[in-house]
Amino acid sequence: MGTIIGYLTGTEWHIYVKIGCIILLILIMVGLSATILLENRNPIKAVAYILVLVFIPVLGLIVYYYLGRDLRKKRRFTLKGSKDEVLFAKYWELQRPFIEQMQVELREQAGNKQELSAMLLNTRQSILSKNNQVQLLINGEEKFPAVFDALRAAKHHIHMEYYMVSADDVGNELTEILIEKLQQGIQVRFLYDDIGSDRIKDIPRQLKANGASVYPFAPVLVDFYLNANYRNHRKIIVIDGLVGFVGGINMDERYTNNGKHNTYWRDTHLKIEGDAVNILQLQFLMSYHYCSKKVFPFAEPFFLKSALTGNCFTDIVASGPDSEWPVAMQSILMAINVAERRIRITNPYFIPTEELLTALQMAALAGKDVQLILPYKGDSFIVQHAALSYLKPLLAAGIKIFFYTRGFIHAKTMIIDDNLAWVSSVNFDNRSFYLNCEIGALIYDKEVAAKLNNAFEDDLLCAIPVQETRWNKRNVAKRFMDAVCRLLTPLL
Structure with missing residues (x-):
């Protein structure tokens, strides 16, 4: 009888430990979720972290500890x-x-140089x-x-x-x-x-x-x-x-x-x-x-x-995790918004913020010629598929998209009309806009813009256009993979 009672007591003890661990894990997840909400993050990013915490608790804790905590950023x-x-x-x-x-x-x-007048930021x-x-x-x-x-x-x-x-x-x-x-x-x-x-x-x-x-x-x-x-x-x-x-x-x-x-x-x-x-x-x-x-x-x-x-x-535009504002993203937005005729962008990691996505769509819908050159094959499976998930709404707005096929296009450039050139280290993603130290140059010079336009034309010779009708008919498996990878974009 004593052996049976001892066995039952041991079993109960294990049950209590398991219940205690579950309660502790729930309390930690609730506390972290509240912390994420109180940080007033981008809602999409906040929801992404909370979902990871809820559905993959242990892995979610690890991901948030090493990738999500603004405390590390503030301390550093x-x-x-x-x-x-x-x-x-x-x-x-x-x-x-x-x-x-x-x-x-x-x-x-x-004078009347609209793009120059708009870009006099004069910040640190x-x-x-x-x-x-x-x-x-x-x-x-x-x-x-x-x-x-x-x-x-x-x-x-x-x-x-x-x-x-x-x-x-x-x-x-x-x-x-x-x-x-x-x-x-x-x-x-x-x-x-x-x-x-x-x-x-x-x-x-x-x-x-x-x-x-x-x-x-x-x-x-x-x-x-x-x-x-x-x-x-x-x-x-x-x-x-x-x-x-x-x-x-x-x-x-x-x-x-x-x-x-x-x-x-x-x-x-x-x-x-x-x-x-x-x-x-x-x-x-x-x-x-x-x-x-x-x-x-x-x-x-x-x-x-x-x-x-x-x-x-x-x-010279510099930004980093210590910046008061996402200056690199703001500079790109300002350049897009002052375009009068044409916008040409080349970028290897194209996971635009909602602000950039909207700005590009509005420019195309307003009749401006918006052209993007992206890699046909990227060097990151998740990033590549996440980027592909953004193409459908861009194509629907009339934006011309080209896949560079000669190799991997790593250039981060932009040309506005024939006046403004942008060359930088900045990718079109959250990591470049908010997490990394980045640097770029906006050059208001027709000669430099002309040379960058020539380079863009040369790259088009090694690129294939993305046709909207064919793109929308891609098989379900590919579109599903793009959608799944896109869910991770707030964490990339």
Whole structure:
């Protein structure tokens, strides 16, 4: 009898433990759901996290802990934001007379240029400049020779901030050049994202051994999937305060199409000379301060007044998880809204926000020629299928969509009419707009816009149009997969 009673007591004990665990799990889910609601998130994103918590409780807790908590963002970036404000205030005070005079001149010269008048944002994340020279660089075949030549010509300092640096043909040549410049006494400051640069291998150690200041952005100790948010997706180079590079091309040999890889990579970058380089320098300084807790002076030769003259208006747009507003998305929206005739967009990860989706549909319905080039085959199964789910309403509005078939199109560009060009690191998704550090350039120049239009025309030769009638007849299995992947877009 005692054995039976003991057995029953043990069974009851296990039942009580299970009930207690279930109650605890329910309380945690209710508490987290309330927290998500109180954060006043985007309703779609909030519902997505709550559904994951309800239907896949344990996995949902893990997903929310590592990907969904704004607390991690606040803890990591609130202090960075406040320090950035201090640095920016110092820069603004030193440059105020020049900047204010330049803005007066820009407004006077803008005249009836609707797109220019609309884009004078004048915020910490978007400062317009006038005296610039901008060169369009197509693929690694054009970017890397231009970059390496500029690096070899450096006289005082080299600043680099990159999402991806790989120890391959490109990364190794870069390392050799930087070591050579270090041995000549040139200052080298080098930032790389600790997740994006997973193939960087021994490059940081080599550069440090030769005197470079090298820092990973947001270093991680565990797997990618646990640290996917809040990465530094920028690609910035500043040389001697005179020359800057920005765009979508990482430091990786895949972009050279050298025959070692099966996929052809199509991308776009910029070489900039002029006053806009100061803004690239300022953005690098704020990232460098965050990673190293060090600064360099707001003085020559780091910050220079350009000797160039002209009307190549250039607006360097920076955004990140520490930004008060999603400036990159807002800049794209403003550009779309001021288009008078045509909008051309190329992007590899097209998961637009509702604001962007509506803006593109309205532009097409208003009779503007809206054209999109997207990859025929992406490098992410979920992202690719999620992107496909957006095509039907775009096609219904009269937007022309083309699939690039030569390889993988990684360019993040936009051309408005024949006046405004956009080249950046910014993807059309929540991650770029809200979670990652991004950088781009808006160029108000007919010549640059014409060259980017020519590149777009060349890409169309390697693309196939998406026919609305045929697209709407795709089989149910494909459409179902697109719809399922789209449910995950608020979390991507």
